[in-house]
Amino acid sequence: MNKDINTKYDLSKDAVLLIDKGHHKIYWVGTTSTEALRSNIYLIKDRREGMIIDCGSQGEFQETVKRIKQVMPLSYVTKVFANHQDPDVTSAMVDWLELNPNIEIIASPNTHTLIKHYMSDGKEYRYVNTERNPTLTLDSGAVLEFIPSPFMHSPGSVSIYNRHTKTLFSGDIWAAISLEWKLILEDDFSEHIEHMDFFHKGYIASNKAARNFLINFKEREVTNIMPQHGSIITQENVKKAFAYLKNLKCGIDYFRDISDEELSFIE
Numbered sequence: 001m002n003k004d005i006n007t008k009y010d011l012s013k014d015a016v017l018l019i020d021k022g023h024h025k026i027y028w029v030g031t032t033s034t035e036a037l038r039s040n041i042y043l044i045k046d047r048r049e050g051m052i053i054d055c056g057s058q059g060e061f062q063e064t065v066k067r068i069k070q071v072m073p074l075s076y077v078t079k080v081f082a083n084h085q086d087p088d089v090t091s092a093m094v095d096w097l098e099l100n101p102n103i104e105i106i107a108s109p110n111t112h113t114l115i116k117h118y119m120s121d122g123k124e125y126r127y128v129n130t131e132r133n134p135t136l137t138l139d140s141g142a143v144l145e146f147i148p149s150p151f152m153h154s155p156g157s158v159s160i161y162n163r164h165t166k167t168l169f170s171g172d173i174w175a176a177i178s179l180e181w182k183l184i185l186e187d188d189f190s191e192h193i194e195h196m197d198f199f200h201k202g203y204i205a206s207n208k209a210a211r212n213f214l215i216n217f218k219e220r221e222v223t224n225i226m227p228q229h230g231s232i233i234t235q236e237n238v239k240k241a242f243a244y245l246k247n248l249k250c251g252i253d254y255f256r257d258i259s260d261e262e263l264s265f266i267e
C-alpha cells in the first residue's frame, strides 16, 4: 500500500482506495472527526457486492454514505460486519437496515445478543453467525476468515482475515488514539506505540488475551493491519505490531493480587 494515499486524497470527503485487486477492492470510508478517537470504516467492494466492516456511529452515517456513493450505488451494500457491539463500531447498523432491511448483519453470537438492542420495536434483521460460518467466500472467489478475538477488547470480538489481500481487519486491536492522525502510518513505529498505549492499556483485557489472539497468525501471513481507530499499519511495520502485542502489558495485568487474608472478611 502506497503512502501517497495520505496526500493523494482529500480525507475530509473522499472514499479512499486502499487495495485494488480488480474485482475485489478495499476502501476506507471512515470519519475525520477532530476527536482523538475517530473511527475507521472499511468497505469491501467485490464485483457488485459491498460489505461494510464496522459501520460506525449513527451521527456519522451520512458521511459514510456520501463516501460510498462515490464508488458504487448504495444498493450494492448487502452485508454489514460488526466486530463487537460498541456504538462507535456498530450503532449505524440501524440506519443501514432502514435503507435496506435485507442487509445481512455478520457478528459473533455474543455480539448479536447485544446489538439486537439497537433495534426498535423488536424489529429483526438477517443475522449471519460467525461461529457457524467461520469463512465467507465472496463473488470474486476472495475468502474472508472470521477469527474470534475474545476480550480484545469485547468478549465476542471477531477480527477478519482477508486471505485474498492478506489484510487483517482488527477492530480495536492495534487501535490508536491521537489528535494528529495519518490514515497510513508513516511515522516511526516507536512514536505510534505511545498512541496505541493510550488505548490498549485501558481497553484490552490482558497479555494472555493478546497472546491467544496472536497464535492465530502462526501460519497466516499478514501484510496490512486495518484497525478501527488510528492509522493503518503497512507491511514494513507488521512484525513490530505483532511484537508490540506479544509483549503488551494492559488491562488486568495491572491488577494486584488480593490475598485470601485480605479477603478474610468474606467467609
Ligand SMILES: [Fe+2]
Pocket: 084, 086, 089, 153, 172
Ligand atoms: Fe470497542
Ligand SMILES: [Fe+2]
Pocket: 086, 088, 089, 171, 172, 228, 229
Ligand atoms: Fe472502537
